[in-house]
Amino acid sequence: MTITQDSSAPLVVVVGVTGNQGGSVVKALSESDKSYRIRGLTRDTTKPTARALAAAGVQLVAVALTSENAAAAREAFKAADIVFVVTNYWEHLDVNREVAEGKMLIDAAKAVGIGLFIWSGLESIINVSHGKYPNVHHFNGKGEITEYGRQSGIPFVNVQSGWYAVNFWKLDGMKPTRVEDGTYVLALPVGPQTLLPVIDTPNDYGLFVREAIESPEFGPGSEVLTSGEDITIGDMISQLAEITGKKIVYARISDGDFMTATGLPHRIALEVLESLKYHEECGYYAGKTTADSRRHLARPTRTWSDFVRSTDWSSVLV
Incomplete structure (x- = not known):
């Protein structure tokens, strides 16, 4: 209507x-x-x-x-x-x-x-x-x-x-990056089992x-x-690779390396880092x-x- x-x-x-x-x-x-x-x-x-x-x-x-x-x-x-x-x-x-x-x-x-x-x-x-x-x-x-x-x-x-689906497409520091052998790597400071309510x-x-x-x-x-769907970061990367036909892998990196990789001012990089660590440890919706x-x-x-x-x-x- x-x-x-x-x-x-x-x-x-x-x-x-x-x-x-x-x-x-x-x-x-x-x-x-x-x-x-x-x-x-x-x-x-x-x-x-x-x-x-x-x-x-x-x-x-x-x-x-x-x-x-x-x-x-x-x-x-x-x-x-x-x-x-x-x-x-x-x-x-x-x-x-x-x-x-x-x-x-x-x-x-x-x-x-x-x-x-x-x-x-x-x-x-x-x-x-x-x-x-x-x-x-x-x-x-x-x-x-x-x-x-x-x-x-x-x-x-x-x-x-919920967690914006566009983040892995739009945000610097969260996009997959290409390495020398042509593989794309998405590197974050949390484990691939981290569950996100993606929307x-x-x-x-x-x-x-x-x-x-x-x-x-x-x-x-x-x-x-x-x-839209509750899904782990690891499954997100696997599906992205399968659908796009690209070789994409996930890597867990240190907190410091992640903050440097974002290219963001320190306080903003720290904010993004802590949000990801929280999502892994406590759950995006605090376990709800x-x-x-x-x-x-x-x-x-x-x-x-x-x-x-x-x-x-x-x-x-x-």
């Missing part, structure tokens, strides 16, 4: 509507047999992604949701039945800013009486690991916002984001948000753990299973092999 302008349909406000997660939420709701009005928030309504959403019936609002812009957030949330909120630590690498903005958005939703607040959270790694991994700010900040939302009294649902975010994340809205099993106070969160999805999710087959690897496996 197409997105509607009918005032009888629930109004869903989507923060970051032109991003991977926000765009996926719009995609999933537009596939529903239920009708939704959608108000999309973005800083730039003129970019091509925004114009395409507008053509599909999304009401676009240009707004910068910084912590000092609470009045604009309240205005953007006004009359909404449901709000989907995501913050982007990687945009500025400032965890204090992310936490302040997340809390401001929760306060804004509370002020206007939102019926359902859906938050894209992550585990607090510093808490789960009892302080062993304190530098994974993109998890820890979202974990702090999650706790604030749960204590706020608003109807709060935490739809956690093709643009295609599938929104399915879990739709589930949180439409399934009576979920609702205020619930938690949804997103995953994703099975219940997949029971009421509107359609099947893409597996890792599905993602590999739908992706052009020529820029990585040259």
Whole structure:
């Protein structure tokens, strides 16, 4: 069913509507047999992604949701039945800013009486690991916002984001690299048995948000753990090799070698390192299973092999 302008349909406000997660939420709701009005928030309504959403019936609002812009957030949330909120630590690498903005958005939703607040959270790694991994700010900040939302009294649902399937395709330090004999090596500081909840975010994340809205099993106070497929890194590499026809092997390297190989500033490399070590030791979702969160999805999710087959690897496996 197409997105509607009918005032009888629930109004869903989507923060970051032109991003991977926000765009996926719009995609999933537009596939529903239920009708939704959608108000999309973005800083730039003129970019091509925004114009395409507008053509599909999304009401676009240009707004910068910084912590000092609470009045604009309240205005953007006004009359909404449901709000989907995501913050982007990687945009500025400032965890204090992310936490302040997340809390401001929760306060804004509370002020206007939102019926359902859906938050894209992550585990607090510093808490789960009892302080062993304190530098994974993109998890820890979202974990702090999650706790604030749960204590706020608003109807709060935490739809956690899984491990992006694009990471082995997109991120320097995580791509396979070619060695002299033509073999490709993917080298990380964890064992190949490390299990990840891999998700093709643009295609599938929104399915879990739709589930949180439409399934009576979920609702205020619930938690949804997103995953297209739970798969080990070793199996991911084996499938990548089989599908692409390239010789690709996995190697476990030292923490120091990994940090050097990323080419990232020390504090960012340390953050990535600690996140991987945590995933191996504690589990991405701290040992919680994703099975219940997949029971009421509107359609099947893409597996890792599905993602590999739908992706052009020529820029990585040259």
